[in-house]
Amino acid sequence: MVVKLQRPILVGGLGLSFSLWILQSWHHSIVQVSEFGLFSALAVGGGLWLFRQNRPKNHLEQLDGMVVDRVTAETAIAKTEAVINQLAQETENHPALENLRSQVAQLLLELDRQEIKIGVTGGKSVGKSTLIQVLKSSCDKEILQKVSFQETAPLFREAGEKSDAATLAEVNKTDFVLFLTNGDLTDSEFQTLQQLKAVNQPTTLVFNKHDQYLADERASVLLSLKQRMSGNVVATAASPIPMKVRKHEADGAVQEWMEQPAPDIQQLTQQLSTVLAQQEKQLVWTTTMRKTLALKAEAKNWLNGIRRDRATPVIEQYQWIAAAAAFANPVPALDILATAAINAQMVMDLGNVYQQKFSWEQAQTVAGTMGSLMLKLGLVELSTKAVSTVLKSNAITFVAGGVVQGVSAAYLTRVAGLSLVEYFEQQEVAIDSGTNLNLDKLRQTLQNVFQQNQQMAFLQGFVKQSVKRLLPETQQVEVVK
Structure with missing residues (x-):
């Protein structure tokens, strides 16, 4: 040799x-x-004959609960643009460049977006659609002019249906999330909430249908939820159970009928009003930040792929030189x-x-x-x-x-x-x-x-x-x- x-x-x-x-x-x-x-x-250490091919491609950098301002978001966009420019510098006419640059331009416009997107998500039969309808009919006109509600596909469904990952990708494009549950959190629900927290997604846990519990049970569940979510929980009854009403007449006659109680969403509407009044711009900037980090990860994956192709022969060259030196x-x-x-x-x-x-x-x-x-x-x-x-x-x-x-x-x-x-x-x-x-x-x-x-x-x-x-x-x- x-x-x-x-x-x-x-x-x-x-x-x-x-x-x-x-x-x-x-x-x-x-x-x-x-x-x-x-x-x-x-x-001596060094290299592999083949690079690992199945590494995660869309890893997002965690924000660790950081409050995002406009300057932080603009800085992140600039860093993402730098990665894209590096990709353009290291390879000519890369097929992803046009799309990547288009997305960067859109992110700059996103910083000034006026509409707030509220995602409503959770498992099956937790009342997502009903809650949205009630919010649209109950919220102040000023709030409705600022927000749009986006219901996601149910989470935690059977294999073969839309994956939770795809649903969460939709959720992460919204500015604020209402995560609905009908009782104490399951492990799947808790893990999903942790995933939202990890990418700095503002979220409120909504304990819906609380009227279906006895008073002491309701208090116990609500306390458990607040302990697990550090207090960021509101209780609602978007469609309360009809109640039997009995009226006794003066002549001794009794009349009975079923009456539909008014929806109980006061805590939730108050919180939404407060969030929009105090954090409207921050919500938009935080969402822009998440989108920016996702785009940066995509661009860096393309760049790393190009570089791995160039690193492979370098490693192979030195492994055989090392083998010859040690053998001879x-x-x-x-x-x-x-x-x-x-x-x-x-x-x-x-x-x-x-x-x-x-x-x-x-x-x-x-x-x-x-x-x-x-x-x-x-x-x-x-x-x-x-x-x-x-x-x-x-x-x-x-x-x-x-x-x-x-x-x-x-x-x-x-x-x-x-x-x-x-x-x-x-x-x-x-x-x-x-x-x-x-x-x-x-x-x-x-x-x-x-x-x-x-x-x-x-x-x-x-x-x-x-x-x-x-x-x-x-x-x-x-x-x-």
């Missing part, structure tokens, strides 16, 4: 490795080199020194793809940080055992030790490469130095990537491909059946 090296840093790293090998022939033990080699072995170097502690240089150079090249600019010193810091994490997580030992397990059942020649080292180096380089890719995809701005890495996020990314690529079928295919790279055809037959 011939590997062409075009990076002076790589040549320097490999040359240093060779020089130290010569020095070791004069000295039986160089403790510092051994320690550095062990640490650097873990920095006769001194185990020193072949890792070569792969340390490879790993740092890969950090720089992947950083260039993702607009994360590193100096050589910063790249070394990132490589060292990843190596330290991989050591603590035990990934190097686990990967070596996994590769050895695949090779163990085959007829191994005298070069088997070098094969294990080479394949393990390539495998770890894949893991670290994909970990960097996934980490970079979450970044907003360029990293100023390797010390600014979010270690918790990077640690979790490393664990996830490693676990996803421990399947035996993947390892067997990877080992076979690696052996073909490392050994002549005559020896491949002996190593891999």
Whole structure:
């Protein structure tokens, strides 16, 4: 196998490795080199043969209950436009560009929207349609001139019907949500309310049909709802149960008839009046913010897809360089020194793809940080055992030790490469130095990537491909059946 090296840093790293090998022939033990080699072995980390394809595509950044003003929304729109411009810069005539730019223009107009959209949602038979009818007939004309009510499809329906995700997507386009329930919250209802809270969707829980409960039961349910929703609950009876009325005449005669009580929605109309009076503009800006973050996520997914296509050959290049260096170097502690240089150079090249600019010193810091994490997580030992397990059942020649080292180096380089890719995809701005890495996020990314690529079928295919790279055809037959 011939590997062409075009990076002076790589040549320097490999040359240093060779020089130290010569020095070791004069000295039986160089403790510092051994320690550095062990640490650097873990920095090899890197990349995957195939990128994970089923990652969530429309992840929304959480606002954590932030009150959104116009400046905040405008800033978010500007950042979204910057992502779209970056996509245009990195790829010509992308099919999504026209639609993305059209949506950005619409968001700017959205900031001045006058109408308030109120979404009415909940499960089946909770009284959504009836409540809307009563609100339209009961609210002040001033309120009705400002708002429009939008009923959604019922949530929590059977499989095959409109999904809850699609319904919630509709809900998130409204400015304020009335979430109806007929009793204490089910787990599904509570989880849905938490999802609305996570994307900063202003919501009021409406305890409808409360008249169907006895007084003590009604109070108990209402208290439970207020505790779970921090008090943001109103009780209504949009269509109260008809009541039997009995009238006793002076002559002793008794008359009975069914009478329909007036709807009980006073608490709700008062709250709507207060919200509209105090937060009308904020509601519009908050909705614009949610739409902006969704558009930004869409644009970033397109951009990350383009970048992943460019990152794949970079990772593949360095995994085979690492394999060759580990397989060819006769001194185990020193072949890792070569792969340390490879790993740092890969950090720089992947950083260039993702607009994360590193100096050589910063790249070394990132490589060292990843190596330290991989050591603590035990990934190097686990990967070596996994590769050895695949090779163990085959007829191994005298070069088997070098094969294990080479394949393990390539495998770890894949893991670290994909970990960097996934980490970079979450970044907003360029990293100023390797010390600014979010270690918790990077640690979790490393664990996830490693676990996803421990399947035996993947390892067997990877080992076979690696052996073909490392050994002549005559020896491949002996190593891999």
